[in-house]
Amino acid sequence: MQSVVFPNKVLPYLLLAPQIVLTVVFFFWPASQALYQSVLREDPFGLKSGFVGLANFRAILANPDYLHSLQVTVVFSLATALLSMALALLLATSADRVVRGRNVYRTLLIWPYAVAPAVAGMLWLFMFNPAMGTFAYILRRNGFVWDPLLNGNQAMWLVIVAAAWKQISYNFLFFVAGLQAIPKSLIEAASIDGARGTKRFWTIVFPLLAPTTFFLLVVNTVYAFFDTFGIIHAVTGGGPAKATETLVYKVYNDGFVNLDLGSSAAQSVILMIIVVALTAFQFRFVEKRVHYS
Amino acid sequence: MAEITLKDVRKSYGTVEAIKGVSLDIDDGEFVVLVGPSGCGKSTLLRMIAGLEGITGGDILIGGRQVNDVEPAERDIAMVFQNYALYPHMTVRQNLAYGLKNRKTPSAEIDRRIAAAAKTLEIEPYLDRKPRQLSGGQRQRVAMGRAIVRQPAAFLFDEPLSNLDAKLRGQMRIEIKRLQRSLGTTSVYVTHDQMEAMTLADRLVVVSAGRIEQVGTPLELYEKPATTFVATFIGSPSMNLLHGRDASAGWSLAPDVARPNGDFTLGVRPEDLSPILANGPAPAFEATVRVDGIELVGAESLLHGRLENGSELIFRVSGRARNAIGDAVKVGASADALHMFDANGHRFG
Numbered sequence A: 001m002q003s004v005v006f007p008n009k010v011l012p013y014l015l016l017a018p019q020i021v022l023t024v025v026f027f028f029w030p031a032s033q034a035l036y037q038s039v040l041r042e043d044p045f046g047l048k049s050g051f052v053g054l055a056n057f058r059a060i061l062a063n064p065d066y067l068h069s070l071q072v073t074v075v076f077s078l079a080t081a082l083l084s085m086a087l088a089l090l091l092a093t094s095a096d097r098v099v100r101g102r103n104v105y106r107t108l109l110i111w112p113y114a115v116a117p118a119v120a121g122m123l124w125l126f127m128f129n130p131a132m133g134t135f136a137y138i139l140r141r142n143g144f145v146w147d148p149l150l151n152g153n154q155a156m157w158l159v160i161v162a163a164a165w166k167q168i169s170y171n172f173l174f175f176v177a178g179l180q181a182i183p184k185s186l187i188e189a190a191s192i193d194g195a196r197g198t199k200r201f202w203t204i205v206f207p208l209l210a211p212t213t214f215f216l217l218v219v220n221t222v223y224a225f226f227d228t229f230g231i232i233h234a235v236t237g238g239g240p241a242k243a244t245e246t247l248v249y250k251v252y253n254d255g256f257v258n259l260d261l262g263s264s265a266a267q268s269v270i271l272m273i274i275v276v277a278l279t280a281f282q283f284r285f286v287e288k289r290v291h292y293s
Numbered sequence B: 001m002a003e004i005t006l007k008d009v010r011k012s013y014g015t016v017e018a019i020k021g022v023s024l025d026i027d028d029g030e031f032v033v034l035v036g037p038s039g040c041g042k043s044t045l046l047r048m049i050a051g052l053e054g055i056t057g058g059d060i061l062i063g064g065r066q067v068n069d070v071e072p073a074e075r076d077i078a079m080v081f082q083n084y085a086l087y088p089h090m091t092v093r094q095n096l097a098y099g100l101k102n103r104k105t106p107s108a109e110i111d112r113r114i115a116a117a118a119k120t121l122e123i124e125p126y127l128d129r130k131p132r133q134l135s136g137g138q139r140q141r142v143a144m145g146r147a148i149v150r151q152p153a154a155f156l157f158d159e160p161l162s163n164l165d166a167k168l169r170g171q172m173r174i175e176i177k178r179l180q181r182s183l184g185t186t187s188v189y190v191t192h193d194q195m196e197a198m199t200l201a202d203r204l205v206v207v208s209a210g211r212i213e214q215v216g217t218p219l220e221l222y223e224k225p226a227t228t229f230v231a232t233f234i235g236s237p238s239m240n241l242l243h244g245r246d247a248s249a250g251w252s253l254a255p256d257v258a259r260p261n262g263d264f265t266l267g268v269r270p271e272d273l274s275p276i277l278a279n280g281p282a283p284a285f286e287a288t289v290r291v292d293g294i295e296l297v298g299a300e301s302l303l304h305g306r307l308e309n310g311s312e313l314i315f316r317v318s319g320r321a322r323n324a325i326g327d328a329v330k331v332g333a334s335a336d337a338l339h340m341f342d343a344n345g346h347r348f349g
Helices: A011-037 A055-062 A064-097 A102-114 A117-128 A134-141 A152-181 A184-192 A197-208 A210-226 A229-235 A247-257 A261-289 B042-050 B092-102 B107-121 B136-149 B166-183 B194-200 B218-223 B228-233
Strands: A040-042 A049-051 B004-013 B016-026 B031-035 B057-062 B077-080 B154-158 B186-191 B203-208 B211-216 B240-243 B251-253 B264-268 B285-297 B300-306 B312-318 B328-333 B338-342
Touching: A011 A261, A040 A261, A055 A064, A055 A261, A064 A102, A064 A152, A064 A210, A064 A247, A102 A152, A117 A134, A117 A152, A117 A229, A152 A210, A152 A229, A184 A197, A184 B077, A197 A210, A210 A247, A210 A261, A229 A247, A247 A261, B004 B042, B016 B042, B016 B057, B016 B203, B016 B211, B031 B042, B031 B194, B042 B057, B042 B077, B042 B154, B042 B186, B077 B136, B092 B107, B092 B136, B107 B136, B136 B166, B166 B194, B186 B194, B194 B218, B203 B218, B203 B228, B211 B218, B211 B228, B228 B240, B228 B264, B228 B338, B240 B312, B285 B312
Parallel strands: B031 B186, B031 B203, B077 B154, B154 B186
Antiparallel strands: A040 A049, B004 B016, B004 B057, B203 B211, B240 B264, B251 B285, B264 B338, B285 B300, B285 B328, B300 B312
């Protein structure tokens, strides 16, 4: 790295100021507030709060509701990540084979990413709403008892599909780029070596996509953990009977609906630790292990 | 082991015809080099034999079997790519084994073939390394190994040495030739480097603009180029060409030298020209060159100059040049060193 010396002492800081302000206001300040709140307990009327040490954390980790929420989150995140990545990979490999009009396909496939989470949630809610949804109607017509408002598993499927659908575009973009980065001669060498179709995909293409796949796995897990609040809020509201209440949704529910600020803050601190761990995992492990050249 | 036959092979991209009807017979065990400038279609031709490009006309036969619509894997060929195309996620051993495993070769046989190939190519110490841990030359050997273990009917080489430095390129050239001889496998080799082509080939195929210009042994092509294109492409520095209508403008030809009627082009190689001694016999070809550049290339010197009419002429002298820039030098060549081409650029006589 070449070190550059700015003759002006003030300008560099001015240039960095917008980013610094944003980070401080929207990250450091709320994060410090969460840390502070997580060791306090409010009285029932919100008049005063007292220091309780790690009592909030002990309470959360001993609470079956929290552990249930953790389990819901893991199931939801893994299912969302795997479903969206699998579909994106399928679409990307298909789009890679298309010769005529490939740019049109690609552009169309990228559109869902531009849809806001809450709107994406509403779309799926309307389609599968037991009372008025077209698909709900079709499912029932075919003898399938469809009622995500009562059946927790069905509600889970609905939010998973909605969350995965929105993420497919993003994964698709990365997979297409990953596929394009594989030298054509490798594919040709494999075809001369007698590997065709699925065999070639699993022995050559997929291993070479590993860096992309690992990167996306982390990104999608983070997405499913933290960015799906809008979808869950719009589609199920965490229900029925907390069947789709993920950790982030529980932070919101406990803090802003039930006004248990101490517990909510402690939960968000745990989430913060999870993000840090995931990011560290990506940098330490993924970046080192799965790159080839 | 097999012969390869191309019969009027064509390839069009839309309305553009890239390969304009190529016919070629390659004998069993022969080392044929396709050579030509970039974009002439030589790589396309090779890829068509491999089955990586479809053909739009004609027939390709490998070992007497028509393979026009046969998958690359079913053609019983192995290819060495310019960038080696080694599978980066596999070890060298796995790279070599991949093609055999796909063909359901018994694992004892795979081990035996890998051991033999590794010994021949001296890559035994690297068998358990990944390609990224190898140098360019080692990767090149592994790529060769991947072709050898398959024991195919033919090897196809697509400019395999162009990513190596000059010294290594020279070494690998000799090794490839030796290997091909000992295995006796039919080989087709593509290069744009005429030096590489000359040293490797049993037979050379000069390709230009999607057509074959000439086929022959390196010596035939050097001594009797069929067209002006081949004449200038084979040999370095390339052959001097002078237009017949300019005769007397700085050069002359003895009257008894056979020449085509009408317009013609005269070719003479720089190495066939030499300064004329004042009292020596009069040569068939004579020219007076004003020297404007001297290159000392080791054991010999190349003198660049211009004739009175502005035509460029290069000639070669051994050792250091005794002339200086600006000197007018009289050079000559004997009748058997002259190449005559008619107005269409085809060889005469």
